[in-house]
Amino acid sequence: METGTHVLMGVALGSLASLDPAIAHDPLLSRAVLIGTLAGSQAPDIDTILKLHNNAKYIRNHRGITHSIPSVILWPLLIVGVMTAVYPETDWFRVWLWTFIAVAFHVFVDIFNAYGTQALRPFTKKWIALGVVHTFDPIIFVLHLLGIGGLLLGAHPGYTFFTIYVIIAAYYVLRFRQQANIKQLVRSTIDGVTEIITVPTWRPREWHLAISTSDEFYVARIKRGRLLILDRFQKRPLPDHPVMNAAKRDENVAAFLSFSPVYRWEMNEYDDHYEVRFTDLRYRSKGYYSFVAVVQLDRNLNIVSSYTGWIFSEGRLRKKLELAPN
Template sequence: MDTGTHILMGVALGSIATLDPTVAYDPYLSHAVLIGTLAGSQAPDIDTILKLRNNAKYIRNHRGITHSLPAVWLWPLLITGIIVFFYPYVSIFHLWLWTFIAVAVHVFVDIFNAYGTQALRPFTKKWIALGVINTFDPVIFALHLTGIGLLFLGVHPGYAFLAIYAIIVVYYIIRFRQKAQIKQAVHEKIPNVERIITVPTFRFREWHLAITAKDYFYVGRVKNGRVHILDQFKKRPLPDDPIIEAAKKDENVAAFLSFSPVYRWELHEYNDHYEVRFTDLRYRSKGYYPFVAAVQLDRDFNIVSSYTGWIFSEGKLRKKLNLMANG
């Protein structure tokens, strides 16, 4: 989820914690728990700081180790240890428990969007992305704001957000049913389907699709329950080619390939260099595919420049590659 929703979830879990009698009857513990749930709801996203280094580090590591199984246990211990320094007489167990719940909920809800997490590390580095909730879901965000509004009306915070979360659970069930209907419609429309990646949008009745079939990749859109195929690409496995092998060693390309489950590739030869481009097929926007990795190599297969990330025009990509080459 987005940062704003995670913050609201911290408030929500801190409110639900007031249903815990130990928390309810100790105002200092109640304050400490609210701080813990707010911190716990944000801690796994500390890897966002990797953007300051480069896109490759961010793409390869965001929602990786900080969202792993060990991290779910370590974050609450770290946060609790810091808070107890300022609240030395509160129940450490209850503070840890609610902080743990906040961290676990953060990681759990992140697996429901198309980006996903590596939540099962260290057992596997596979990305878990269920593709039923947008990274920013206006319904979920609005329900949390409604819960906060109820607090100002004097409703008990625990019961207010318990009711809100019951509604959110129903909302998730509805989204899963929508996804199942979409997958059924795709199988009826396209033969030999091997994989369907659903990418929810801001709009409740619109989804993006990246479909892998036996011989083709299909990119589509779902609107009001109807599947529309927008693009079709012939599947081409990466060849055993020295240019491709050299490109795969580039940091930006390696990061892209470690993250993208469905992409197409292109190799272009120019007078003095080669260019290899990889395009993620999940994020089509207004006829353009903005999530790419591109690398330029000289005639001896040395990397001259490369880039990975979100680019919304060919001109901007050319500029990025030129800047890297000149840098």
């Protein structure tokens, strides 16, 4: 989920903790638990700072090691360790427990969108992305706001957010049923489907799809229960070609290939350079594929310029390539 929803989830978990009488009747402990759940709900996304370095580092590492099993264990210990140095004595076991729940919950909810996480590291670096809710889901966001509104009106924090989370759990069940119906519709429409990647949008009845068969990719959209096929591409394995092999050594391209499960590629030759482009088929907006990796090489196969990331026009991409270091 995006940052705003994670913040609201931190408040929600701190409120749920009041169902424990020991926390509910100790204002100091309750405050410490809330600080812990707020910090824990944000800690795994500290890797967002990698954007300040470059997109390649961010794409390769975001929701990677900071969302891994060791990190889920270490983040609560680190947060509580800092709190003990600056906070009065309290029941640190309970603070640690709810901070741990907040960190684990952050990682757990992140697997339900199309971006996913590497939550099973160090056992596997496979991306787990269930693709049932958008990174920003307005229904989940609004339900949390309603819960906080209830707190301001004097509602019991624990029972309020317990009720909210029962509703959210039912909503997730509904989304899984929608996803299953979509996959059934795709398989009944397109022969030989081997994989369906669902990318929910913030609109509840609209989904983007990247569909694979043995020899083709389909890019499609579900809108109000109708399947609309937008593009169709032949599958082509990456060639064993000097230009392609040189392009794959580029940091931006390597980051893209480590992250994208379904993409097409183009290799073009110009008067004074080559250009290789990789396009992720999951992200299509207003006719443009917004997540790409592009590398330009001179005639000696030296990398001249490259870029990877989200871009929404060809003009902006060209400017990025011009600004990229040689």
